[in-house]
Amino acid sequence: MTNSLKIKCLNIYENLAKEIIDKSSIINIKVGDLLYSKGETADCFYFIKDGLLALIDTSPNGAEILLRVFGNNFFIGHRSFIANEEFHASAEALKDSIVYKLPFKSTSDLLDQSPNILLHITQMLARDLRMSEERLNAFNGKRVASRIIDALVFLKQRQESYQWTRKEIGEFCGAKTETVTRTLSNLESLSLIAKDGRSIIIPDLQKLLDYKDALDLEA
Amino acid sequence: MTNSLKIKCLNIYENLAKEIIDKSSIINIKVGDLLYSKGETADCFYFIKDGLLALIDTSPNGAEILLRVFGNNFFIGHRSFIANEEFHASAEALKDSIVYKLPFKSTSDLLDQSPNILLHITQMLARDLRMSEERLNAFNGKRVASRIIDALVFLKQRQESYQWTRKEIGEFCGAKTETVTRTLSNLESLSLIAKDGRSIIIPDLQKLLDYKDALDLEA
DNA sequence: CGATAGATTGAGAGTTTTCAACCGATGTGG
DNA sequence: CCACATCGGTTGAAAACTCTCAATCTATCG
Numbered sequence: 001m002t003n004s005l006k007i008k009c010l011n012i013y014e015n016l017a018k019e020i021i022d023k024s025s026i027i028n029i030k031v032g033d034l035l036y037s038k039g040e041t042a043d044c045f046y047f048i049k050d051g052l053l054a055l056i057d058t059s060p061n062g063a064e065i066l067l068r069v070f071g072n073n074f075f076i077g078h079r080s081f082i083a084n085e086e087f088h089a090s091a092e093a094l095k096d097s098i099v100y101k102l103p104f105k106s107t108s109d110l111l112d113q114s115p116n117i118l119l120h121i122t123q124m125l126a127r128d129l130r131m132s133e134e135r136l137n138a139f140n141g142k143r144v145a146s147r148i149i150d151a152l153v154f155l156k157q158r159q160e161s162y163q164w165t166r167k168e169i170g171e172f173c174g175a176k177t178e179t180v181t182r183t184l185s186n187l188e189s190l191s192l193i194a195k196d197g198r199s200i201i202i203p204d205l206q207k208l209l210d211y212k213d214a215l216d217l218e219a
Numbered sequence: 220m221t222n223s224l225k226i227k228c229l230n231i232y233e234n235l236a237k238e239i240i241d242k243s244s245i246i247n248i249k250v251g252d253l254l255y256s257k258g259e260t261a262d263c264f265y266f267i268k269d270g271l272l273a274l275i276d277t278s279p280n281g282a283e284i285l286l287r288v289f290g291n292n293f294f295i296g297h298r299s300f301i302a303n304e305e306f307h308a309s310a311e312a313l314k315d316s317i318v319y320k321l322p323f324k325s326t327s328d329l330l331d332q333s334p335n336i337l338l339h340i341t342q343m344l345a346r347d348l349r350m351s352e353e354r355l356n357a358f359n360g361k362r363v364a365s366r367i368i369d370a371l372v373f374l375k376q377r378q379e380s381y382q383w384t385r386k387e388i389g390e391f392c393g394a395k396t397e398t399v400t401r402t403l404s405n406l407e408s409l410s411l412i413a414k415d416g417r418s419i420i421i422p423d424l425q426k427l428l429d430y431k432d433a434l435d436l437e438a
Numbered sequence: 439c440g441a442t443a444g445a446t447t448g449a450g451a452g453t454t455t456t457c458a459a460c461c462g463a464t465g466t467g468g
Numbered sequence: 469c470c471a472c473a474t475c476g477g478t479t480g481a482a483a484a485c486t487c488t489c490a491a492t493c494t495a496t497c498g
Binding site: 417 | 476477478
């Protein structure tokens with residue numbers, strides 16, 4: 001996260017703290033539980049005071065994909081709220097979390113009361129759309145190994161403290177657990193990563209990304 | 220497109236016509252030419268008066284993906300403009316088009332001058348993010364045949380009059396031209412589609428979608 | 439220490455791609 | 469009007485990548 005973005009998040013948070021928080025209800029959600037489910041009406045959205053959640057979609061055959069990951073000071077549920085749609089995926093707590101249910105009733109309500117928050121959310125949607133489309137491009141043209149490296153790097157930097165599993169890394173980038181394991185073992189044998197028990201260490205990020213770039217060229 | 224959305228687009232267009240169009244410059248763009256290229260700075264965005272454009276990204280190895288398709292009365296370039304980022308993909312004219320280059324200088328400029336347009340764009344971003352994530356889910360858990368059917372149906376309804384090629388259908392859903400051909404031939408042999416020269420006819424949309432749903436279950 | 443979830447490894451299977459050849463329609467210049 | 473180039477489409481056979489399934493191992497925790 002860039003510095004300016006960090007500052008913007010803090011501003012949003014300050015903003016929320018001053019004006020809105022007391023009108024919100026506080027939700028405590030336990031690891032593994034859902035904040036909301038795919039298909040439900042999005043008549044509100046949320047702000048994560050402290051925690052880690054993931055937006056997860058499931059294919060009819062059971063395949064799961066981790067669409068987005070939300071940490072402290074992130075909004076969640078805003079996409080469906082803004083689009084005036086049902087939730088298109090489910091929000092699951094990856095660890096015990098504290099979430100505010102925000103008091104806005106409609107998008108124009110949000111525009112009237114807190115245009116800065118609306119602007120912030122608009123920009124977040126624009127960035128998330130880019131990231132989603134970059135992932136589409138990766139699914140289309142790149143090898144699993146490349147996608148796994150991307151997922152590893154992204155998830156680690158999004159939540160350094162969380163122990164991401166092979167399954168979750170695979171669900172983020174469209175790979176099976178076994179494929180993630182094999183790829184990581186290969187990367188370890190190339191000294192591009194190291195393993196400490198179940199956790200993964202990246203000794204030299206640039207070397208890892210250079211290796212990925214080489215993969216992308218030949219794929 | 221729902222009726223309410225259609226009305227909203229018209230309103231936006233009326234709005235543009237009255238206040239903004241005369242401050243815009245008109246761009247004529249020929250089929251195959253680029254409105255903008257990946258990596259360029261997005262210091263403005265555009266409105267399509269008449270035409271058809273596609274947002275296309277390319278992998279380092281040359282694989283192309285058709286990220287979005289824009290017809291009459293669509294904005295284009297707004298994502299990068301709003302996010303304050305470089306264009307993450309290139310915009311190519313699929314047929315000769317007339318495009319307005321809009322006069323807004325920044326997102327807050329847009330908020331001040333035309334909050335309705337900002338709201339419209341925000342909602343469009345939210346819907347496009349859903350669609351992109353639904354495609355990620357399809358890449359992850361569904362067969363090519365399923366994705367090809369989705370692409371065929373979506374592209375046809377987005378621009379009925381345009382003759383979509385096998386290559387374009389494949390680039391929209393992550394399949395090679397030959398795979399699209401094979402899949403379409405198979406669908407034809409099942410009487411789920413018909414071919415008239417190069418164009419594809421869907422005699423019974425519901426039957427086709429039912430077939431797709433069955434595919435998704437067993438995949 | 440045993441139980442359990444997560445990780446690893448191997449062998450075989452399956453889907454989609456790759457490569458190459460060929461067809462057919464469309465359009466252009468001589 | 470024909471010859472020919474070109475673009476899009478079709479088909480087949482072989483190759484490649486990733487998955488599936490099954491067995492085994494090992495962190496981690498009560």
